[in-house]
Amino acid sequence: MEWLSYLSFTGGGWGDELLRGLGVTLALAAASLPVGLALGLAVAALGLCRRALWRGLAASFSTTIRGLPELLTLFIIYHGVGLALNSLLKWLSPGATPVELSPFLAGVIALGLVFAGYSSEVWRGAWQSLDRGQLEAAQAIGVRRLTIFRLIELPQLLRLALPGLGNLWISLIKDTALVSVIALNDLMRMANVAVGVTKKPFLFFAVVCLVYWAICLLCEWGLARLEQRANRGFEREGRAA
Amino acid sequence: MIDILERFSGQLLSGAGLTLQITLIASLLAFCLSLPLALLRRSPSAAWRWPVRLYVSFFRGTPLLAQLFLVYYGSGQFRVPLTEAGLWWFFRDPYYCALLTFVLNSTAYQVEILRGGLRAVPSGQIEAGIALGLRKLELYRRIILPNAYRIAFPALGNELILLLKGSAVVSVITVLDVMGQTRRAFSQTFDLSVYFWAAVLYLLMTTIFVLLWRRLERCLTRHLHCRSAQPGKRRGLFTRLSTGVAP
Numbered sequence: 001m002e003w004l005s006y007l008s009f010t011g012g013g014w015g016d017e018l019l020r021g022l023g024v025t026l027a028l029a030a031a032s033l034p035v036g037l038a039l040g041l042a043v044a045a046l047g048l049c050r051r052a053l054w055r056g057l058a059a060s061f062s063t064t065i066r067g068l069p070e071l072l073t074l075f076i077i078y079h080g081v082g083l084a085l086n087s088l089l090k091w092l093s094p095g096a097t098p099v100e101l102s103p104f105l106a107g108v109i110a111l112g113l114v115f116a117g118y119s120s121e122v123w124r125g126a127w128q129s130l131d132r133g134q135l136e137a138a139q140a141i142g143v144r145r146l147t148i149f150r151l152i153e154l155p156q157l158l159r160l161a162l163p164g165l166g167n168l169w170i171s172l173i174k175d176t177a178l179v180s181v182i183a184l185n186d187l188m189r190m191a192n193v194a195v196g197v198t199k200k201p202f203l204f205f206a207v208v209c210l211v212y213w214a215i216c217l218l219c220e221w222g223l224a225r226l227e228q229r230a231n232r233g234f235e236r237e238g239r240a241a
Numbered sequence: 242m243i244d245i246l247e248r249f250s251g252q253l254l255s256g257a258g259l260t261l262q263i264t265l266i267a268s269l270l271a272f273c274l275s276l277p278l279a280l281l282r283r284s285p286s287a288a289w290r291w292p293v294r295l296y297v298s299f300f301r302g303t304p305l306l307a308q309l310f311l312v313y314y315g316s317g318q319f320r321v322p323l324t325e326a327g328l329w330w331f332f333r334d335p336y337y338c339a340l341l342t343f344v345l346n347s348t349a350y351q352v353e354i355l356r357g358g359l360r361a362v363p364s365g366q367i368e369a370g371i372a373l374g375l376r377k378l379e380l381y382r383r384i385i386l387p388n389a390y391r392i393a394f395p396a397l398g399n400e401l402i403l404l405l406k407g408s409a410v411v412s413v414i415t416v417l418d419v420m421g422q423t424r425r426a427f428s429q430t431f432d433l434s435v436y437f438w439a440a441v442l443y444l445l446m447t448t449i450f451v452l453l454w455r456r457l458e459r460c461l462t463r464h465l466h467c468r469s470a471q472p473g474k475r476r477g478l479f480t481r482l483s484t485g486v487a488p
Contacts, residue, residue: 067447068440069409071420075427076436083433170302177304181413188307195314202315209303209311216302 003203006194014194014204021190022211024104028176028186031108033169036115043116044123058120065117070175073114078106078182103184107176115172122164126157159230166223170216177212187211242434249426249435256422257442263336263418264405267343272397274344275351276386282356293352300349306410308346313338313414335414343404350400358393359385391461398454402447409443419443 009015047058065073082101089096130153138148180188191204198204282293300308316323316332323329331337362385370384390397412421423439459466 064440064444067406067444069406069420069443071409071412072423072436072439072443075424076433076440079427080433080436174302174304177306178410180306188304188310192310200318202311202318205307205311205315209299209307212304212307213299213302217298 003200006198006200006203007207014190014198017190017194018187018204018207018211021185021187024184025173025176025186025188026215028104028107028111028179028184029169029173031104032111032115032172032176035108035112036119036168036172037165039112039116040119041123043120044127047120047124048127062117062120065113070110070114071178071181074106074110074178074182077110077113078103081106081109103179103182106182107179107184111172111175111179114175115168118168118171119161119165122161122168123157125164126160127153129160130156159234162223162227162230166219166227169223170219173215173219174212242437245426245430245432245434246438249422249438252417252422252426253419253438253442256417256419257446259416260405260408260418260420261446263339263343263408263411263416264401267340267408268347268401268404270344271347271351274348275355278348278352279355279359282352283359297349297352300346301353305342305346305407306413309339309342309410309414312342335411335416339408339411339414339416343408346407347400347404350403351397354393354396354400355389357396358389358391361392362388394458394461395454398451398458401454402450405446405450406443 005013007013007015007018009019043058043061046054047062049055049058078101082099085101086098089099134152135148138152143151176186177188180186180192183189187208191208194204195201278293278296281289282297284290313332313335316338320329323332331341366384366388367380370380375383408418409420411418412424415421417425419439419442423435426435427433
């Protein structure tokens with residue numbers, strides 16, 4: 001049972017460090033989600049525009065994002081946005097000290113973009129399966145476009161897109177592990193640090209895997225409950241889907 | 242930008258070769274392993290079903306990077322017994338560790354895809370086969386498996402693309418795939434266009450793969466086309482590409 005002492009929350013144990021890393025991981029996922037959801041919805045709306053230019057733009061965004069490894073996207077954002085920021089700063093005031101993009105912010109942008117790329121397809125699919133008659137009825141009685149979206153389309157979109165978005169949320173949690181590579185102190189990196197000190201790689205990486213596994217199982221359970229609730233008016237269709 | 246390409250094109254291309262090599266070998270091995278496991282997953286006995294279920298759930302519920310670290314660094318904790326067993330040469334090499342991790346990971350995903358495919362085989366066809374007196378092996382070979390693989394085909398293509406993209410994490414354990422070569426070139430030049438060319442390379446690989454897979458799929462389902470051929474419904478390249486990479 002000596003391995004338990006490595007994981008204790010006091011003194012020389014690494015339990016508290018790992019817990020803090022887990023907090024960063026969850027914060028990163030939670031911060032990327034709204035970015036990805038909103039951006040994905042915007043891209044989906046562009047993809048359903050009448051203008052071919054907007055449609056092409058939306059399609060090339062989601063194709064590009066989904067064709068690139070998440071790790072590459074992360075590096076491009078981390079180094080690219082940092083460089084762009086600094087050259088902009090230099091242009092504005094030549095004497096300014098260079099800033100560094102925080103790994104957390106880079107992670108939020110990169111993971112948000114990845115989530116947007118994938119979720120735009122989910123949103124688009126859900127949007128296309130909405131009943132057009134409802135939209136036309138609302139337009140006929142003179143409801144404004146934004147109100148139609150808020151009161152008629154969005155509630156149904158959420159229900160239809162929930163299964164797809166749930167899967168993406170779980171991949172998002174797993175993708176947060178990549179951000180440890182650009183030195184964000186998340187769960188994965190804390191384990192790396194602990195391994196460097198204790199020389200017990202199997203123990204710590206196994207614990208990390210188990211923690212991620214537990215989070216994913218918990219999310220799956222929660223999403224199943226959420227779907228059940230979202231489909232409560234649609235007993236039969238919900239079960240068939 | 243062009244000068245960066247001239248300077249590093251050799252490295253990037255050799256990286257692409259390694260990326261493709263890892264992806265193809267791992268997915269082929271996983272392809273072989275997934276069928277028996279998928280059959281076990283559907284076995285009536287819970288003692289067979291549960292281990293497979295746990296395995297699939299674990300590998301789908303943890304990040305690939307964590308799995309890779311568990312295999313590559315984690316094996317270091319058992320260096321002495323592994324050396325005694327004559328296996329240390331395998332776990333010492335990041336390339337083999339990456340391959341092992343990807344095989345385990347991809348097998349888990351492919352088992353789940355195949356399970357869906359097996360479940361979706363029309364039961365009328367299976368019953369017809371039984372009624373004809375086909376033996377179990379014959380039934381699988383002629384009716385169940387061709388149907389299941391045909392149904393699972395698009396999802397298997399997506400899994401291959403996910404693996405191709407996921408393989409970029411091997412750069413973290415010093416394997417020089419596209420990502421590894423890119424990171425090395427970037428650390429030498431601090432020129433962002435290296436990343437641009439790497440992105441182009443990845444997009445090229447995934448696009449060619451998607452087109453190839455579509456062609457194959459059309460070939461596999463050609464008996465279904467004459468019935469539902471809709472000449473007016475040809476979709477644009479963009480939609481075809483983008484639907485092909487969907488998760």
